[in-house]
Amino acid sequence: MKLTILGLGTMTGAILAGALEAGAVRAEDVTATTRSAASAEKAASQHGVTVTSQERDERANHAAVAEADIVLVGVKPKDMVATLTDLAPSLRPEAVVVSVAAGVTSATMAAVLPAGQPIVRTMPNTPLTVGSGVVGMAPGPGVTEEQTTAVRALFEGSGLVVPVAEEQLSAVVATAGSAPAYVFLLAELIAAHGAEMGLDAASAEAMAAATVKGAGIMLQQEGARAEALRKAVMSPNGTTEKAVEAFLDGGMGDLVNRAMDAAAQRDKEMAEEFGA
Numbered sequence: 001m002k003l004t005i006l007g008l009g010t011m012t013g014a015i016l017a018g019a020l021e022a023g024a025v026r027a028e029d030v031t032a033t034t035r036s037a038a039s040a041e042k043a044a045s046q047h048g049v050t051v052t053s054q055e056r057d058e059r060a061n062h063a064a065v066a067e068a069d070i071v072l073v074g075v076k077p078k079d080m081v082a083t084l085t086d087l088a089p090s091l092r093p094e095a096v097v098v099s100v101a102a103g104v105t106s107a108t109m110a111a112v113l114p115a116g117q118p119i120v121r122t123m124p125n126t127p128l129t130v131g132s133g134v135v136g137m138a139p140g141p142g143v144t145e146e147q148t149t150a151v152r153a154l155f156e157g158s159g160l161v162v163p164v165a166e167e168q169l170s171a172v173v174a175t176a177g178s179a180p181a182y183v184f185l186l187a188e189l190i191a192a193h194g195a196e197m198g199l200d201a202a203s204a205e206a207m208a209a210a211t212v213k214g215a216g217i218m219l220q221q222e223g224a225r226a227e228a229l230r231k232a233v234m235s236p237n238g239t240t241e242k243a244v245e246a247f248l249d250g251g252m253g254d255l256v257n258r259a260m261d262a263a264a265q266r267d268k269e270m271a272e273e274f275g276a
């Protein structure tokens, strides 16, 4: 299977790292592009694959897709339509175009790609880099079972793959795509206040990171439920109960809802903003 990545950046870099580590693709079967020559050089040495740049060769994307079975497009949502419009004449008809972009619908993509070009929209998250990612995957009309399986294989070794309808991708952005940032924010805040309470900053950061990791591993154990794990930490009238009460009294439930609604809303706005 030949894979081309147009826009090898943070997200597609995480997917590639996971896929290479899991043996889903061989480095010699991957071609990738970036915008600048400097980022191409950096990405090539980071991932050990061939990376060309638009800066050095304005036809770089066209050359990169010449033999591709799967074309993973990792440019920013605002650049999707221009990138696909330019690329369209060079795609093999059977190449599956896979998007990771928030807020760019398959209808928008189909409008600028050749008629019948197979399209799969996905919403991944960056923990794919470490084999613990999530990806929501919505194959478009006309994508064969074989093509769906080939795309799925790219992600399968490095995370949880959840088939969804395209309309559910806004919920996937809010629940998984953006969600690592919520956890990192919590870790930042815990570490900062631990330092304010008298710990040295490096120890507080290390404690927050190790705690998030440990809690994540516990959540992944067979039959684990977040609520039960939380309650197991909360001794009656103990320290955790006071902390959890403070979170809930302070509106954390509502705040999480509002944060997730804001992410999903932005995904929908982008569909309007970046539509073809």
Ligand SMILES: NC(=O)C1=CN([C@@H]2O[C@H](COP(=O)(O)OP(=O)(O)OC[C@H]3O[C@@H](n4cnc5c(N)ncnc54)[C@H](O)[C@@H]3O)[C@@H](O)[C@H]2O)C=CC1
Pocket (backbone or CB within 6 Å): 006, 007, 008, 009, 010, 011, 012, 033, 034, 035, 036, 039, 054, 061, 074, 075, 076, 077, 079, 083, 100, 101, 102, 123, 124, 125, 126, 177, 178
């Ligand atoms: N960062 C994240 O956690 C997630 C990002 N996404 C999606 O991933 C996409 C990329 O986001 P990031 O990886 O964060 O951005 P990024 O800026 O790290 O990567 C974008 C890459 O595209 C390249 N690029 C831009 N225009 C190009 C062109 N015309 N031809 C070839 N390469 C080009 C840039 O050089 C860069 O390497 C977005 O559509 C975003 O919605 C989806 C889920 C999670």
Ligand SMILES: O=C(O)[C@@H]1CCC=N1
Pocket (backbone or CB within 6 Å): 102, 173, 177, 178
């Ligand atoms: O923030 C963003 O728009 C992208 C999509 C999900 C995570 N990062």
